[in-house]
Amino acid sequence: MAPLINKYEKVMIEPEASVPDIYVPGNLWNVQGIAPSLGYLEGVLPLAKSHGAKTVAVLALKSAFSLACDKARLEQVKALDMSLVYDTTYALPQPDFSSLALAIKNAQPDVVVVCSYYPDAVGIAQALQRAGYAPKFFAEAIGPAEDEFTKALGPIANRIISNTSWWASLKTAGNAAFIAHYKATFHQDPDYHAASGYGAIQALGAALNAVKAIDQAKLHDWLLHNEVQTVQGTFANDPNGAAKKFNQYLFQIQDGTRKLIWPLADAEAPAQIPYTGQ
Numbered sequence: 001m002a003p004l005i006n007k008y009e010k011v012m013i014e015p016e017a018s019v020p021d022i023y024v025p026g027n028l029w030n031v032q033g034i035a036p037s038l039g040y041l042e043g044v045l046p047l048a049k050s051h052g053a054k055t056v057a058v059l060a061l062k063s064a065f066s067l068a069c070d071k072a073r074l075e076q077v078k079a080l081d082m083s084l085v086y087d088t089t090y091a092l093p094q095p096d097f098s099s100l101a102l103a104i105k106n107a108q109p110d111v112v113v114v115c116s117y118y119p120d121a122v123g124i125a126q127a128l129q130r131a132g133y134a135p136k137f138f139a140e141a142i143g144p145a146e147d148e149f150t151k152a153l154g155p156i157a158n159r160i161i162s163n164t165s166w167w168a169s170l171k172t173a174g175n176a177a178f179i180a181h182y183k184a185t186f187h188q189d190p191d192y193h194a195a196s197g198y199g200a201i202q203a204l205g206a207a208l209n210a211v212k213a214i215d216q217a218k219l220h221d222w223l224l225h226n227e228v229q230t231v232q233g234t235f236a237n238d239p240n241g242a243a244k245k246f247n248q249y250l251f252q253i254q255d256g257t258r259k260l261i262w263p264l265a266d267a268e269a270p271a272q273i274p275y276t277g278q
Helices: 002-008 044-050 064-079 098-107 118-131 147-157 175-186 192-211 216-225
Strands: 012-014 030-032 055-061 083-090 111-115 137-140 161-164 228-230 233-235 249-254 257-262
Touching: 002 030, 012 192, 030 216, 044 064, 044 111, 044 137, 055 064, 055 098, 064 083, 064 111, 083 098, 098 118, 111 118, 118 137, 118 147, 175 192, 192 216, 192 228, 192 233
Parallel strands: 012 030, 055 083, 055 111, 111 137, 137 161
Antiparallel strands: 161 249, 228 233, 249 257
16 A cells, blocks of 8 residues: 555555554655564574573564564574574465474474464464474564454463564553543553554654644654654664664463563563473
């Protein structure tokens, strides 16, 4: 959709478009409103290595987001001088992940990193449990942030690690009020998807208040040259519209509850090691 935004010259803050390929020279109107996908799960391998992990398996769904995450994690394996023992991509729909689980079991990695969405994150976790293999560290993108993930997996979800660009305990601008209003309206806790959408509206509101007009060019120019403090953190973008100041965090499902575990300065609880698959 990004070319259509450029074609019709409408400023678009995009709180779900994390793929960096959108925000390149030639992009004139798309403005990133979420942390780039290259940073998803970036804390997993350093954390695992600090606990003695040496071997890694990396899996990715064949989608733009997942492949960008996959490329970054493969480069990170090399940079950290860890050993890549299994690497594959897959497509959806894929009703049975048994063959992937068996390949992972045969490779015996200390760390399994999956650049996934919700359905494949659930399917791969279930397949590993059926195969009887639990890596020391097990991390999946996106899926574990959803309440349905823990409902679908039950105890299998415990100690799975995932990525987030927002957390309820962060002292970011308007965060406490956002959480309170969200709970009152939807009767559940927000996740980082809700926060990124809310943060985009905070940024747009700041631009409208500054420009005092619905002028697409003026709004776009203001957004690219100013910072806005949002529930996600600092909204700031480079000349091509790419986000440059949002942080990435890791959380872990611990006894059915999500706890922030990385970076350590923001952690609510220490990481529980190893992943047990039960």
